[in-house]
Amino acid sequence: xxxxxxxxxELARLQHTTARRLHxxxxxxxxxxxxxxxxxxxxxxxxxxxxxxxPMDGTIYWGSGHVNESMITGESAPVGKQExxxxxxxTIMEDGSIKVYITATGxxxxxxxxxxxxxxxxxxxxxxxSWPTVSAPSxxxxxLGSRC
Numbered sequence: 001x002x003x004x005x006x007x008x009x010e011l012a013r014l015q016h017t018t019a020r021r022l023h024x025x026x027x028x029x030x031x032x033x034x035x036x037x038x039x040x041x042x043x044x045x046x047x048x049x050x051x052x053x054x055p056m057d058g059t060i061y062w063g064s065g066h067v068n069e070s071m072i073t074g075e076s077a078p079v080g081k082q083e084x085x086x087x088x089x090x091t092i093m094e095d096g097s098i099k100v101y102i103t104a105t106g107x108x109x110x111x112x113x114x115x116x117x118x119x120x121x122x123x124x125x126x127x128x129x130s131w132p133t134v135s136a137p138s139x140x141x142x143x144l145g146s147r148c
Contacts (some may be wrong), residue, residue, distance in 0.1 A: 017090075019049040019055035022099065037089070044102045048093045056089040058100035058110045065096015072110065 022045040023031045032047060040046070045061070048054055054067065066078035069091045073079075078094040080088060087100055090111045101116035106112065 017053040017055050020049075021051075022047055035068075040102050040105055042102055042105055042108075046100050046102065047097070048100055049097045050093055050095050052091055052093050054087045054091050054093060054100065056102045056109070057104035058087055058089075058102045060085050060087060060098045061101050063096060063098035065098055066094040068092040068094050072114070120130075 016039050019035055019037045019040055021033045021035050021040065023033065025031060035124050040056050046055055046058070050065070058079055062083065064080070064082040067081050067087060068078050069088060070076055072088055072091060081096075081098065086103075087098070088110045089104075090109075104110070107116075
């Protein structure tokens with residue numbers, strides 16, 4: 001139980017990061033605001049550079065690079081990403097630079113879904129019952145008939 005609680009805490013830590021939110025001014029120039037990722041909303045656009053955590057789930061609309069998704073997939077090799085590919089919040093941009101259109105935030109992200117599944121699995125464990133106490137009476141009757 002303690003290791004499950006630790007795993008949930010580590011996953012939750014992956015969710016928290018800052019983001020470089022992009023705004024396009026009327027003259028077409030981009031402006032970058034550094035914000036907490038909890039301030040992001042679906043439809044926001046963010047810049048992610050080498051070494052950054054991807055702040056929320058999204059789709060790449062500019063750039064390319066390699067993303068470390070090992071915390072989601074278990075695969076140790078970084079995954080190549082380019083325009084139109086999906087990225088998962090909490091994963092790490094190993095190299096490259098991308099601009100991402102945010103498609104999911106908060107409880108709608110892949111990472112939140114995984115945390116919820118782990119919590120459900122932790123809460124749905126069947127009561128511990130040893131095999132002999134459950135099956136011995138019926139096994140005894142089967143082998144010995146009514147003498148049990």
